[in-house]
Amino acid sequence: MREETRNAVQACLDALNTTHTAEEHDRASIPPYPFPHAVVAHRAVVLAEIERLRHDGRTDRTSMSGLTTWAEPWTSLADRLPNAHLRHFFDQALPLLFIAGDMPPAEFETALGRAPSDFIRNNLRGHLVHALLTREDDVAGAERVSDTLEPISGQDTRFIGHRLIADWHARQGDTTGFFARWPRLAAGRERHHMGELKVILVESAAREHGWQAALAATDDKRLGPAYRRRAFSPLAEDGEVEQLTTLFSSPEGTGLLNELDELTVLTYALHAKAQRTGTAAHEPFTRILHRIIAIEPSPKQTMRLRDGMMWHLWPAYPDADTLTLARKAVRTPHIKRELKTLHPDIARPDEDTGSTSVRGR
Secondary structure (H helix, E strand, O other), X not given: OOHHHHHHHHHHHHHHOOOOOHHHHHHXXXXXXXXXXXXXXXXXXXXXXXXXXXXXXXOOXXXXXXXXXXXXXXXXXXXXXXXXXXXXXXXXXXXXXXXXXXXXHHHHHHHHOOOOOHHHHHHXXXXXXXXXXXXXXXXXXXXXXXXXXXXXXXXXXXXXXXXXXXXXXXXXXXXXXXXXXXXXXXXXXXXXXXXXXXXXXXXHHHHHXXXXXXXXHOOOOOOOHHHHHHHHHHHHHOOOHHXXXXXXXXXXXXXXXXXXXXXXXXXXXXXXXXXXXXEOOOOXXXXXXXXXXXOOOOXXXXXXXXXXHHHHOHHHOOOHHHHHHHHHHOOOHHHHHHOOOOOOOOEEEOOOOOOEEEOOO
C-alpha cells in the first residue's frame, strides 16, 4: 500500500471524528450541500487519492457489505463518491481506499475501529469479510471478523457477516459449506435475503455440478420444493429449449417439476434462445404456449404467474396469430395492452417461402 492511500484513510477517520455544529449539519443537508470548512481539506485528499487509484489501483475488484447479494464494481462505487453528502462521504470512501489501495486487511481492521459509530464500523467489517473471502480465501478470518459485528439497537448483527460467508459458499455451488454454517445465519430473520441466498446456492450448484446435484440439494428441508426449478436455471439461461423439452418428456425427467415450474423454466429458455439467436420458431413454442393457456387462472397468484409467462415469451412469438392467441388468453390488463406487436428485431419463419424475415406489426 502506498503512503498516499494511508494518508487518505487517515483523512477519512479524522473527518469522521470531527464535531460539527447543528448549523453546519443543516447547511450540509441542503443544496449545494457544502462541507464544513474543517473537513474540506480532508475531502480533497480523499478525492485526489481515489482519482490516482483509478489509474494505479486494483479497480477490477468488487465489494459488498450488509444484507445484499450484489457485489458492486469499484468503479461504480467510486463514480458516486464525489456526489456523496457529508453524512456518507467519508465512510463510503474508506472501503474504496481499502479495496483498490491494497491496504492489508489487518491494518484496515485496526483503522475501522476508530470509526465513531457502531453502524459505520459494522458496515466496514462487512467489506472486510468480503475481501478476506474474495482476495485471501480466508474463511477462518472472515468468521472471526463476523463475530465482532456489534449489536445495533440491542439486536445481534453477527449473522450478517456469516451470511456474507454463506453467499461466498453459495456462489461456488458448495452446498456442504453453506449448510455447515446454517446455525449462524439466523434464517428466520430477513427472510427475503435468505431466499436470495438459497436461489444463488441452487443455481450455482447446477452450474458447477449439474442439475441432478442441484435438484438433490433441494431435498434438504432447509431448501425444499420451492427451489427445485432453480436447478434448471443455467440450461434456461443458455436457451437450451430442445434439451429441456427432451428431458422433461423423458422417463428420467417426467414429474421432476410441477406443471407451473416446468413451464416457467421452458418460458425462460424460449426467451433466452430468441434473444441469443435472433430467431423465433413455431415449435416447440406453440405447444408450450397452449400448455400455458390451459392453466386454470385461479387463484389470482396462479393467474399472475400464467400471464407473466405469456408476457415473458414476447421475443419468441413466431407470428402474429400466436401473439393474438396469447393476448386473448391473458387476464391481466397491462400485459394484454403490451402484447400488441411482435418484437421488431427477431427473424421468423416465412410460411410462404420457408426463408426467414423480420416482421413486426
